Amino acid sequence: xxxxxxxxxxxxxxxxxxxxxxxxxxxxxxxxxxxxxxxxxxxxxxxxxxxxxxxxxxxxxxxxxxxxxxxxxxxxxxxxxxxxxxxxxxxxxxxxxxxxxxxxxxxxxxxxxxxxxxxxxxxxxxxxxxxxxxxxxxxxxxxxxxxxxxxxxxxxxxxxxxxxxxxxxxxxxxxxxxxxxxxxxxxxxxxxxxxxxxxxxxxxxxxxxxxxxxxxxxxxxxxxxxxxxxxxxxxxxxxxxxxxxxxxxxxxxxxxxxxxxxxxxxxxxxxxxxxxxxxxxxxxxxxxxxxxxxxxxxxxxxxxxxxxxxxxxxxxxxxxxxxxxxxxxxxxxxxxxxxxxxxxxxxxxxxxxxxxxxxxxxxxxxxxxxxxxxxxxxxxxxxxxxxxxxxxxxxxxxxxxxxxxxxxxxxxxxxxxxxxxxxxxxxxxxxxxxxx
Ligand code: SAH
Ligand code: SF4
Ligand code: F3S
Numbered sequence: 001x002x003x004x005x006x007x008x009x010x011x012x013x014x015x016x017x018x019x020x021x022x023x024x025x026x027x028x029x030x031x032x033x034x035x036x037x038x039x040x041x042x043x044x045x046x047x048x049x050x051x052x053x054x055x056x057x058x059x060x061x062x063x064x065x066x067x068x069x070x071x072x073x074x075x076x077x078x079x080x081x082x083x084x085x086x087x088x089x090x091x092x093x094x095x096x097x098x099x100x101x102x103x104x105x106x107x108x109x110x111x112x113x114x115x116x117x118x119x120x121x122x123x124x125x126x127x128x129x130x131x132x133x134x135x136x137x138x139x140x141x142x143x144x145x146x147x148x149x150x151x152x153x154x155x156x157x158x159x160x161x162x163x164x165x166x167x168x169x170x171x172x173x174x175x176x177x178x179x180x181x182x183x184x185x186x187x188x189x190x191x192x193x194x195x196x197x198x199x200x201x202x203x204x205x206x207x208x209x210x211x212x213x214x215x216x217x218x219x220x221x222x223x224x225x226x227x228x229x230x231x232x233x234x235x236x237x238x239x240x241x242x243x244x245x246x247x248x249x250x251x252x253x254x255x256x257x258x259x260x261x262x263x264x265x266x267x268x269x270x271x272x273x274x275x276x277x278x279x280x281x282x283x284x285x286x287x288x289x290x291x292x293x294x295x296x297x298x299x300x301x302x303x304x305x306x307x308x309x310x311x312x313x314x315x316x317x318x319x320x321x322x323x324x325x326x327x328x329x330x331x332x333x334x335x336x337x338x339x340x341x342x343x344x345x346x347x348x349x350x351x352x353x354x355x356x357x358x359x360x361x362x363x364x365x366x367x368x369x370x371x372x373x374x375x376x377x378x379x380x381x382x383x384x385x386x387x388x389x390x391x392x393x394x395x396x397x398x399x400x401x402x403x404x405x406x407x408x409x410x411x412x413x414x415x416x417x418x419x420x421x422x423x424x425x426x427x428x429x430x431x432x433x434x435x436x
Contacts, residue, residue: 002073004111006034008042012060013050015195015232016166017078019146021048022137023104024077029138031108039066044073044111046099049080051161054334068094073114075099079165083337085124093120100124101166105132128152128167133176136183143190143385143414147180148172149216150196155235157262158273159302161336162197171202174211178219185225190383190414192220194231200238214242221250227416228383228399232258237275239284244291254399255292258327259285260300264319265312268305273340278319285323296400298327301360304353305333306344313356320363326371327401328364332357365426372424379434380404382419384412404429 007028011021024046025035036042047064050056057080067074073096076088081098088098097110103123110121128151139145152167153160177194184192194216196202202213213231220229229252234243236259247253263269266277276284288295301316320328332353335342382396382404389395393405394412396419405428406419418434 002043002071002114004033004043004073004115006036006042007044007046008036008039009046009048010039010063011048012056013048013052013079015146015193016148016197017048017050018140019137019148019195020078020101020104021046022139023132023135024048024107025140026135026137027105027107031111042072044075046075046077046107049076049078051079051083051165051336053331054336064092064095068092073097073111075110077101077104079161081124082165083161085122089120089122095120097121098124102126102128105129105135126167128170133172134179136180139184139189141385142188143383144193145184145189145191146193146195147177147184148196149177149194149199149213149231150202153197154201155198155275156273156340158271158340159305159333159336161339164338166197169198169201169205171205174203174216174219177216178223181220181223181226185223188414189226190416191228191230192226194220194229196231197233198235198238199231200234200240200243212240212242214240214246217243217246217250217253221252226252229253230256230401234259236261236281236284239288241287241291244288247295248292254401255294256296256298256326256399256401257288258298258300259288260298261316261319261323262300262302263305263308263312264316265308266315268308268312268316271307271341272302272305278315282319282322294400296326296402297323298401299323299325299329301328301330302333303330303356303360304348306341306347308333308348308356317360317363320360321367324367324371325364326368328360330357330360330364368427369424372429375402375421375429376423378421379418380421380429380431382406382417384408384415384417386413398429402429403427404431406431406433408433 009021039045049060075097077099082100102125106123150171152169153163154169156163203211335346380398384394384396388405394408395405419431420434421429421431423430
């Protein structure tokens, strides 16, 4: 029997996983276990994993192998536990348990079993456990928290593994979301991010009442205490005019929409099963900018998808130039098991993928520098989050999600401040407190 007194959780992947790790941590904490400073010092290590790209998985497998000869309890949670549920325990005998995205509340049950039985445990149910809606995790930050509003994904983009790791879409009840939102407001939280693979689908599965994502925003905006509401991700095929109006009308809802195009070529978009065209996407961007002139727009882009020609890539490049994104995550395609696209040849050579990636990145940075230059002299409201990495300046974000650093006393952390933008570097605006 291995004694467990301390634990460590290493989190990979998206904000959904960060939140899931907070749910795990809260339960281990109430069991009386102590959080260790590093993997080395822990009796129990949980790797909360991501499967979205090949590299993400390779990183995890490399990391866990460092502990194969240690007398520690090793658990794999998250998306790899789901997508490799049939092989992980067989292939890696030193893994003690796998815990899927629907079984987060079973962690203590697993640890109890491991204390008495010398077996590997597999808890990776396909069915969503509704009791998690009433489990409010302790968050890592005292200021910003995420709330899950819709689980799973129904879209089956041809490249994407997420529908296989997170199951089908299920909207969380309005009452449990409002309850958690109020709970966090009472604890002094200032910013909440509403999470879903596609928040625009929220409520479409309710049969008893009509209550969609924009309705949820109007309800949450009424709750005192929280200063800012963010949300992600918005699938371009589903963004509604009501949502655009909610962003405009509601003072807490941030003017930032993560609106991933993935590719600017209609041929590739069709193969990706994204269900919109370049033209319909641009129409929505234009409408969004008409309704919310100050909106910042973010994107994800995949380059090197099967059959992406230089011309297709130029379509993406030109669309990027036209939209002038405020944030962008650009990824090289990697085939994922079980997906439709994995049946097609991953034919674009690595050096071409790399070249396209670099071209887009330099365009992105050029655009940012041009934008930042035009912001100099502006006054922006910043939610002060913490000391910057240099431990001297304060760091925060604007409603449009721009990172701002400025000089000020630490007691400003947690407050909203007006900052005058004076200069900028790579991806950061630099300013000073605006005089009243
Ligand atoms: N639900 C979100 C995306 C979640 S996955 C949405 O629809 O926008 C995050 C990002 O990872 C995706 O937007 C996509 O750009 C990227 N991604 C997903 N699968 C990928 C793959 N097989 N190869 C490379 N990037 C991928
Ligand atoms: Fe993946 Fe597409 Fe669902 Fe996003 S919408 S999680 S990219 S399948
Ligand atoms: Fe998130 Fe990665 Fe899973 S992006 S949903 S942790 S596959």
